[in-house]
Amino acid sequence: MTGRAKALMWTGIGLCAAGAAGLVVGGVLDVDAADPWASVAGGAAGLVGLALTIYALFSDGGGTTSVTAGGARSVAAGGSIGVAVTGDGTAVAAPPAAPSAPAPAPPAPRAGNVTASGDRSIAAGGDIGSASTGDGR
Known part of the structure; x- marks a missing residue:
């Protein structure tokens, strides 16, 4: 729970x-x-x-996403990652041909911390489409 949520x-x-x-x-x-005061207090x-419910529903949570990549060849992203490769000798395939209908908008990044702390680790605040952490042969 964020600090703002706790305060609310x-x-x-x-x-x-x-x-x-009272x-x-x-x-x-x-x-x-007490009867009229109870009516006023209840209303x-x-x-x-x-008001607090609507504010909490539509607010962004008040926090920013903390993104940290600490290991060798690690990858961290606050949003979605399409393709991530951290190995040697691994080729990224060309993206497929564009579809005839537009793709839906990617989801918004989730609030919170995103940390990739180990060697060749990959972390994302959203979706990861394809990830390869090993070496190609």
Whole structure:
């Protein structure tokens, strides 16, 4: 869970706890006075919850993807990798002829860390089409 998601979660929990405490105090002091406050608090909590849900749904997560390639001949990409070759004497085949219909758009990179840390390791935040880490003969 990212820092922003944790902050939103604890904000929601805090608002719920404050609302519950306010309703208990209002109920103990004067039940008739607590009724309108409960209606207002319930409506406000519903709107704030809806706003936070929509914000979380459409936000990018607030973080950037960390991409690190640390090993010899390692490859790391925040998005998708079409072809990756890390071996000696390995040839990359020519791509096939273009299809008559346009290809669908590649998926967006996933949020998080992408790390290729070992020798000839390959890591991607998206899809890997073809990967070869060995030497050709």
